[in-house]
Amino acid sequence: MVVAVALAAVILISCAGESGYYIVGTSEQQQELRELFRILDRNGDDDSARVILLEHIAGHLLEAGYPERMRVFLTSHVETYPEDPYNAYYLLLVARNYNSDRMAQHYYQRILANYSDLSIRGNSVHYSALSELLRLTEQPAVRIRYYHDLLERFRDRIDVGSTYYYMARTYEELGEWDEAFAAYRRFLSYPETRILGFPEAHRHVRDRVNFYDSSRDWTMESLDTLVNTLKSAIWRQDVRTLLRHKADENFFAMSWEQEEYDSNSQIAFNLGSFLLRSRVRYAADLELNSNAREAYLRTWGWSHRIRTWYLYFRRVDFPADPEIHGNWEWAGIYFGEAM
Incomplete structure (x- = not known):
């Protein structure tokens, strides 16, 4: 699907000129886009200047109401310039502006698999991708991998206690009980953590852990x-x-x-x-x-x-x-x- 979109863009661009496909919106917006493309032609070899220009062009395309052209613009750049050090960031912008969760996941996964991390205005691209994948991913086994990645790579950026809590819940979905209760025990070591909508989370988890560790021999079938x-x-x-x-x-x-x-x-x-x-x-x-x-x-x-x-x-x-x-x-x- 991604290849088909890029191919369609190439055909359209070849018919309208290198940047004509992206000159959209009101007359004022079109004028601003033409000026941005002129500056890009003059400064395209400078990585730091190029990332700002591409970001502005993408933003203008979104503002004009053309998110699909914004995505084509950035993905075409990534395909044409595979050595651009900011390609992970461009794909992050693409993923964030997809109204298809499946396609967004595709790009977030592509960022993690194929590109080194980089920081944009103090924000890690990989951290952003992992956070979004946790929100979008339904398969518990895959979410577990993302939780581990967050804990191993971005421990200083996350609420560690909350991460262990939701990791434990996910292990429960898989029926991996020893791992679930190991994660719950780690959650209990972060008493300052608050679970949204569950103010008694620590008490509840402590009771469950105690029950798990007990003999449980007082119950009866009937x-x-x-x-x-x-x-x-x-x-x-x-x-x-x-x-x-x-x-x-x-x-x-x-x-x-x-x-x-x-x-x-x-x-x-x-x-x-x-x-x-x-x-x-x-x-x-x-x-x-x-x-x-x-x-x-x-x-x-x-x-x-x-x-x-x-x-x-x-x-x-x-x-x-x-x-x-x-x-x-x-x-x-x-x-x-x-x-």
Whole structure:
């Protein structure tokens, strides 16, 4: 496709003169373009002057409403003058002004594969190309390569913590769990990083990493079996069984008004002592708002200022371990009557 566009441009240029194809727009714009081409004819051998002139011509073509001619102008120059040290920059301008993501990706990839990096006004052409490729590329395996390139080559230009976070997410897409959690651990070493739209990212990731590192042996395949086991432990005041089936990681105990990531929601307390000092009862059935993802069991009679507790169960969403993915865990307690 690129070759076809360039060939069409050559045919048009040969019919209209070397620069006539690019003299477009209003009469004032045409006059400015003619003057730029005259200056280019006189100063075309000077690399530093030429890059400024080509940039201005490309900008005028865009302003006149001819992005396709701008692209032909720059790609034709690159093909005609393959030794021009600024060719990577010209192709960057072409890629940025394509309304086709596929063609833009083609030029960004071409820049990285075929041209040395250069700095334009303090901005790296390769860094710009990598950043755009990450935005445009859908294949996770390819994005991983770009993340590694950014970390290896442009660590001083990026938010390293954020890069590790999104790299971890991408490894998850690939099902490469060890690599994903290794990247998540690196993300946690950058507490100053903020993930846009996810203010609790560090807390969430820390919980997931802790879960990944845990034994995960408290889950059960059947919700009914788990609930009946806890009912039996409560009835017999069997603290050992009760605690053995409590989630070892990320277990919460809070009021209905609190959020799970509230700083006070995971404070440890002696659950066994409350059980032994109480005569706890429980509902025969789960609450009506229980569903395929989460469930609630009402209990009452606890020796606590709030005597009604709802035991909260949730299905484990953890594809990193297929043996427990989809199991159930006793994940927390809500204090007080349901709202």
